[in-house]
């Protein structure tokens with residue numbers, strides 16, 4: 465449990481760590497080389513550690529030190545992926561693509577991850593079927609066989625990061641031609657494309673959202689790749705700066721990954737400057753409310769929605785956010801109400817009215833970003849707040865508490881039976 469004393473301005477320098485979602489996808493892509501891969505700038509977070517536990521089970525060697533991950537998958541063994549670790553992270557779905565590429569078959573539990581919403585994998589499965597994969601599904605298990613696949617075309621019905629990446633992984637070692645349409649263009653997808661090209665996979669961008677992939681029988685075996693910084697962590701810290709910054713410097717802030725957020729800051733007149741990937745930002749509240757909605761890149765990312773909900777509470781008029789990607793990603797709304805945030809969920813929208821006097825209370829984070837939004841909210845209460853659920857935050861933000869304490873956050877870790 466955390467005891468948090470809010471309303472302290474944050475100053476100094478905080479650095480953005482490597483991208484969680486890129487690292488997880490690149491780890492799943494690395495094993496396609498059946499050789500040595502070095503990934504630089506990998507965050508040391510729980511989800512990465514779970515992925516490494518799966519690696520260990522599969523006889524993949526690794527060394528993970530100082531955010532550098534050396535992977536040697538030359539001794540990888542086929543094993544059933546009906547193991548509990550698969551249920552802990554969403555990125556385990558990428559083993560479907562990688563294993564079909566490597567072994568032509570896979571048996572796996574349904575992937576897990578944050579449970580803020582139903583998170584189906586029907587697009588992944590339908591794409592595989594479209595390419596000739598034999599699928600059998602029962603309860604929570606999936607069995608796939610790609611021994612008799614053919615060239616194919618799949619139009620992803622709704623832009624999906626995971627489906628795009630999984631099909632890319634699937635295509636990499638199959639010597640066929642696959643056209644994937646309506647692909648996601650999130651930076652994490654771009655990372656996987658760059659990495660697979662380094663491995664030798666031929667990926668052509670036919671149109672902005674159409675890819676043609678020609679797999680190869682074997683890929684390059686000695687590759688090094690520098691993972692991008694985490695754009696959601698960058699956005700999280702920028703919002704924290706807009707709420708509590710006293711010339712807070714966010715190092716490693718790539719403006720091109722957060723253009724939507726910066727444009728919002730421009731509209732709301734939040735004072736910031738950017739120089740050499742450093743964002744300097746200070747507190748700016750009492751802006752006019754805005755109506756936003758989440759959408760795939762380059763628009764407002766769903767992962768920032770809970771955090772922006774907190775930010776918009778400090779405007780001087782009503783705001784709203786329509787969550788189009790995960791309409792039920794709203795658990796933070798009810799917890800924020802406990803701190804006296806004037807926020808509600810109505811007619812498929814999060815309605816955010818200006819806050820009055822916030823009050824300290826016990827709050828419970830229930831997923832990664834929702835939990836982080838509550839932590840941020842607690843830092844704004846001029847009182848003590850008791851926060852439960854740090855384990856969710858540790859899934860995606862490396863060493864977050866001590867980094868926040870370094871810039872002036874008053875956070876005290878206390879023993880509790882509930883955490």
Ligand code: EPU
Pocket residue numbers: 484485488554555578582583584585586587588589622623624625626627648765766767788789790832833860
């Ligand atoms: N969808 C389907 N069927 C599918 C796949 C997706 O209906 O087979 C729907 C989803 O329900 C959602 C939309 O398509 O409405 C987009 O989902 P997407 O596939 O893009 O999500 P994902 O790949 O499962 C990744 C991130 C999430 C992030 C989303 C959206 C990883 C490991 N996870 O999930 O990150 O919210 O993209 O950008 O990369 C987080 O970091 O906190 C997180 C949840």
